[in-house]
Amino acid sequence: MNRNAELGATRLRTLIILLILAAAGFVVSRVFPPYFANSQLADKMYEEARFAEARERTGEQLRDIIYNEAQLREIPIRREDIQVERSSMGTRISADYSVIVDLNFYQLPLHFHPTSVR
16 A cells, blocks of 8 residues: 555656646746847847948948847837947947736746947
């Protein structure tokens, strides 16, 4: 009898661990894409800031390029949220935006502030 009780406890423990892993996998699958998209946007901002003078782009052109990249990555950002500053030191591009991740049981707000200084 004791052996059967131990088998039941082992099965229950395994089931609980699998449920925890499944829940963690679900959360990661929902939270990872906004972070990845932010990373891609930051890379584009860095690239555009780095070559802005060589490509002879105006501030509005840079803003449009970054906005189009954000739309491609499905990032909820407005043109007004993208700041382009030019100085003798180089070009600085930054943006502020938030993403709400729906976890079915909780709405997780994520705030991003990608910045590129060149």
